[in-house]
Amino acid sequence: MARSRPRRPDRMPPQTLARFLADGSGVAAVEFAMLLPLMLVLYLGTIEVGQGVAIDRKVTITSRTLGDLVSQATSISNADMSNVFAASAAVMVPYPAGSLQAKVSAINISSTGVATVGWSDGSNTAPRAVGSTVSIPAALAVPNTQLIMSEIAYVYTPTIGYVVTGSLTLSEQSYVRPRQSATVARTS
Numbered sequence: 001m002a003r004s005r006p007r008r009p010d011r012m013p014p015q016t017l018a019r020f021l022a023d024g025s026g027v028a029a030v031e032f033a034m035l036l037p038l039m040l041v042l043y044l045g046t047i048e049v050g051q052g053v054a055i056d057r058k059v060t061i062t063s064r065t066l067g068d069l070v071s072q073a074t075s076i077s078n079a080d081m082s083n084v085f086a087a088s089a090a091v092m093v094p095y096p097a098g099s100l101q102a103k104v105s106a107i108n109i110s111s112t113g114v115a116t117v118g119w120s121d122g123s124n125t126a127p128r129a130v131g132s133t134v135s136i137p138a139a140l141a142v143p144n145t146q147l148i149m150s151e152i153a154y155v156y157t158p159t160i161g162y163v164v165t166g167s168l169t170l171s172e173q174s175y176v177r178p179r180q181s182a183t184v185a186r187t188s
Contacts, residue, residue, distance in 0.1 A: 045163035
């Protein structure tokens with residue numbers, strides 16, 4: 001029995017070549033394979049950026065909470081300050097609060113408008129030096145008043161780390177006036 005040799009493409013009948021060129025089977029698989037890397041980068045990037053934005057919002061809320069809790073008191077003890085820092089860290093849930101640095105300071109504004117630190121406390125960070133000068137917005141520099149300044153810093157490390165690489169430090173600073181009295185005293 002004689003074997004038939006396969007036809008060479010240059011010797012195919014014209015209708016066979018036309019059918020081959022018009023055949024669309026497998027095109028979707030090729031297109032999917034070409035788009036898959038781009039789609040994965042977009043998906044992972046959306047997750048990482050979305051989580052970063054959510055954590056940044058939590059940092060802002062934590063800063064405001066810290067200042068708000070301190071401003072509601074007339075005096076703050078060590079136990080009160082521990083509770084305030086614990087409550088502020090709880091605001092970060094569901095994100096880990098291990099890298100959360102919180103600092104709260106009473107800023108005394110003199111009759112000449114100079115802002116200095118009256119007292120300061122920190123959690124996972126050093127407090128501000130008592131008596132040091134602080135730069136505050138001009139609109140808040142009301143002579144002979146006090147401000148409660150809260151500062152939060154959080155190191156965000158993406159879970160996947162594919163699109164956003166490395167760590168980002170997210171920070172926020174907020175100012176609140178004491179509510180119950182003209183000043184908030186710090187007792188030991």
